[in-house]
Amino acid sequence: MTFHARLACVVLPWFLVACAGGAAVKSARPGWAIAIHGGAGVLSRNTPPDQVREFEAALEQALRLGVERLQAGAAALDVCEAVVRVLEDDPHFNAGKGAVFNEKGEHELDASIMEGHTRRCGAVAGVRTVKNPITLARAVMEQTRHVLLMGDGAEQFATSVGVERVPNSHFDTEHRRQVLDEVLLERARTGMVDGPQQRQNAYGTVGCVVRDGDGRLAAATSTGGMTAKRFGRVGDTPVIGAGNYADDTVAISCTGTGEQFIRHVVAHAIAARMAFGGQTLAAASRALVFDVLQPGDGGLIAVDRDGNLAAPFNSEGMYRGLADSTGTFVVRIFED
Ligand code: ASP
Numbered sequence: 233m234t235f236h237a238r239l240a241c242v243v244l245p246w247f248l249v250a251c252a253g254g255a256a257v258k259s260a261r262p263g264w265a266i267a268i269h270g271g272a273g274v275l276s277r278n279t280p281p282d283q284v285r286e287f288e289a290a291l292e293q294a295l296r297l298g299v300e301r302l303q304a305g306a307a308a309l310d311v312c313e314a315v316v317r318v319l320e321d322d323p324h325f326n327a328g329k330g331a332v333f334n335e336k337g338e339h340e341l342d343a344s345i346m347e348g349h350t351r352r353c354g355a356v357a358g359v360r361t362v363k364n365p366i367t368l369a370r371a372v373m374e375q376t377r378h379v380l381l382m383g384d385g386a387e388q389f390a391t392s393v394g395v396e397r398v399p400n401s402h403f404d405t406e407h408r409r410q411v412l413d414e415v416l417l418e419r420a421r422t423g424m425v426d427g428p429q430q431r432q433n434a435y436g437t438v439g440c441v442v443r444d445g446d447g448r449l450a451a452a453t454s455t456g457g458m459t460a461k462r463f464g465r466v467g468d469t470p471v472i473g474a475g476n477y478a479d480d481t482v483a484i485s486c487t488g489t490g491e492q493f494i495r496h497v498v499a500h501a502i503a504a505r506m507a508f509g510g511q512t513l514a515a516a517s518r519a520l521v522f523d524v525l526q527p528g529d530g531g532l533i534a535v536d537r538d539g540n541l542a543a544p545f546n547s548e549g550m551y552r553g554l555a556d557s558t559g560t561f562v563v564r565i566f567e568d
Contacts, residue, residue, distance in 0.1 A: 263557040264302040265539035268295050268315055270325045271436040272487040272530035277566060284565060287324055287551055291563045294318045295553035298440065299561070308442040308450035308483070309347045309370075316343075316452045318365040319438035326436025326552075328364060331403045331456025333412040336463050339403040339456055342470040343369045344380075348449030355470035357382040357549030363396040366454045369470070371395055382469060397519050403456070415460040427478035435468065436551075437475070439485025443535045445557070447555070451476050451483040451499075458490065459531045468493035473500035481506050481537055482513060488530010488547065496524050502534060517542040 255323055270343025298315040306314075331339045343365035344355035354373025357380060362368050371393045372381050381389055390397055419425060437455035444450075453476040455469040467490025468475030475486040477499035484499040493499070498520050505516035513536040521531055521544040530547020534550060541560075543552045553563040 236539055246258055246560060258491060261446065263539050264445045265535050265541055265556035266295070266302060266311065266315075266440065266554070266559075267533035267535055267543055268298065268319070268438070268440045268553045269485060269487055269531070269533045270319060270438050272547040273436060273475045274546045279417050282408040282540075288563050290319075290322050290324045291551055291553045294322070294440075295555055295561070295563065298442065299555050302442070302444060302557070305445060307446075308444040308448045309345070311438045311442045311444065312345060312367055312450045312452035313370055315440040316345075316438055316454050317364050319440075320364050320366060320454055325438045326408075326456045327438040327454040328456075329403055330405050330408065330436065332408050332459040332461075334457070334465070335416075335460045338400055338463075340461075340463075340465075341365045341403070341454070341456055341555065342466060343452070343454035344470045345369045345373060345452040346450065346472060346476060346478040346483075347373075347406060348451075348483055349480055350481065352567050353379055353470060353472050353478075355380040355476075356374045356386045357466045357470040358464065359383070359390070360389055360400045361397045362390050363398045363402065368395045368401070369452075369454075373439045379472065382466075408456075408459070411565065412458055419460070438485040439487060441478070441483040441485050441533050441535045443483070443537065443539045447537060449478045449480070449483040449535065449537065451478040453485040453487075455487075467491070468498070468564070473497050475499060477503055479503050479507075482516075482534055484517075484532055484534040486530065486532040487514070487550065488525070488532075488545075489528075492525055492529045496520065498525070502532075506536070513540045513542050518544050521546050 277517050300313045323330035340358045340359045346353035354369045356368045368390050439453040441451045453469045457467050476492040486493045502516045505511040527546045531550040534542045541554045549566040555561045
């Protein structure tokens with residue numbers, strides 16, 4: 233065999249693998265990493281242990297699904313969507329089934345998804361009849377030339393691409409109804425429309441960030457928003473760069489008072505600190521959560537191109553799970 237033929241034998245397979253795996257990935261360190269969250273709420277520390285255990289079991293189930301997919305070689309984007317669908321279908325969380333009620337006693341759902349190395353992204357806002365908003369967000373990304381669709385237009389698009397629709401009452405749960413009643417009562421008593429009570433009861437947004445075995449990053453976030461929110465209010469979740477973001481450096485999913493995450497463009501600010509300021513993931517994400525945001529605003533999960541994970545929060549707790557190919561597998565609600 234000539235020298236050039238030998239060279240082709242060595243280089244060609246590498247080239248083909250690089251193309252198949254998304255050639256834009258620069259960091260080729262082996263291994264995968266995943267983080268999920270189920271909101272930065274304030275499930276009280278006095279909550280009965282069996283109820284706490286229920287939440288942990290729900291998180292564990294979703295995290296395990298993500299781990300299995302990653303072990304099987306799935307792409308970051310597919311894992312993010314699959315995991316967020318599981319969390320949307322779980323009534324424990326404020327996304328899909330179990331979403332909070334707005335001030336009119338209805339559900340308006342927001343979601344977004346982003347793939348890091350291509351910067352492709354899709355989002356939906358204020359959808360009322362889409363069973364899994366994250367899947368619709370992905371359809372916006374893949375089947376339109378747009379990034380964000382809202383309301384009726386998003387729902388008509390769902391029908392046109394075969395994304396499942398359900399009546400708005402599908403998302404109802406007794407617990408969320410009770411919380412709405414409490415908030416409305418408190419409002420009537422205090423006359424405060426946007427009081428602290430609203431934040432306190434708004435836990436449960438869900439998200440997932442992944443660095444897959446080929447080094448690709450993705451982030452996905454889905455929410456019912458904030459309890460008793462104004463009709464038509466849209467939070468940070470479908471705003472790319474605020475509540476959800478991924479590029480070649482990092483993938484981030486946020487949870488908390490959406491307006492604050494929008495004002496400070498939190499997810500993109502972390503990516504910018506890392507890319508332009510040379511900060512580590514830990515430093516950049518802690519700076520946003522502890523120096524830029526206010527105590528009680530919420531938290532986020534993030535994974536960087538090397539598979540480092542972060543999950544800082546400034547609320548009393550954040551439902552979260554972290555796993556990676558070195559054997560990490562943890563599910564937590566409060567501080568350690
Ligand atoms: N960030 C979400 C929103 O403001 C709510 C949450 O994460 O709890 O819509």
